[in-house]
Amino acid sequence: MNALLYSDWPWYVAGPLIGLFVPALLLLGNKVFGISGNLSHLCAAIAPGKLEFFRYDWRKAGLWNLVFLLGVVLGGFIAFHGGPVQDIAISPNTHAALSRLGIHDFSGVAPHQLFNWHALLTLRGFILIVGGGFLVGFGTAYAAGCTSGHAISGLANFELPSLIAVFGFFAGGLAATWFILPLILGGL
């Protein structure tokens, strides 16, 4: 049982489980699965300014989702304390490619070299953490959805906007991986 709960799950277990959150939320309260709306809800709650985009009742539209999000944070803690990820068993090709870019610490879920408090003071770390985070927030609000809202909920509902968005996700992700990351990480 412990092995099942705390090992890394194969794709054919993880994938269907993730997909089941769509019917679970529909059956619970007719809610559409999507995480990035929470960024809007948080802005609307904390600093709506006078912006029209945030002029809605965030409690009515998004309290359920913010509570779901709080759960995501807690779920992460529970998983970590049950058994933190030691080494991600990535493909040897990825390992080699990242090594060539200067990454040598492959422990944990994200490279410690790049994602730590001191890294924030370097241009490299600032671009990855602050720049990357900013683009995630701007892009998901502009596209009206993220991986969960578009790639899973939207595609499952056969929505053309979501298909366009998913193509965009990959266009951006490929550009960042193949052109921007080598520039940022060069000389690490």
Add this chain to the structure above:
Amino acid sequence: MTIPSVTAFDGCGASIVEPKPVRPAFLVFYLVLGIAFGFVLSRSEVISWFRIQEMFRFQSFRMYGIIGAAVVTAALSVAILKRTSLKSASGEPISIPRRPLGSGIRYALGGTIFGLGWALTGACPGPLFALIGNGVPVIVVAILAALLGTWTYAWARPHLPH
């Protein structure tokens, strides 16, 4: 039966139809589902920067298998739910509002901008929050930056093509 009102909210799942606010007692169930989701994200390693790199370098089937299987499972579930006239536990008829296509520019451009951020941070919004508890506390800064990004979009929105 009251006519559902459409809120102005259009962040994720454009113009969500909100017939009535969620009953406080139901919030517990959303919390439990969220905990399960955070756990699944962690165990499936989709929160890992390394896994995202592996995906965008086409060096493993894993992420494609996970997303593909999630979509198929969700699509089958939605198809079944549409065929039944089941109501949700909260008593509403189940319906999924469709996003308006418009010119499609917002999806292409917004999607691309998000994709850039996804590869740089190695995390989409769900994983960003699951990572707080997974030994990467500095990710809180990425979340604050994401909030600033969403706020900036709201500010620039009147001038952006949609």
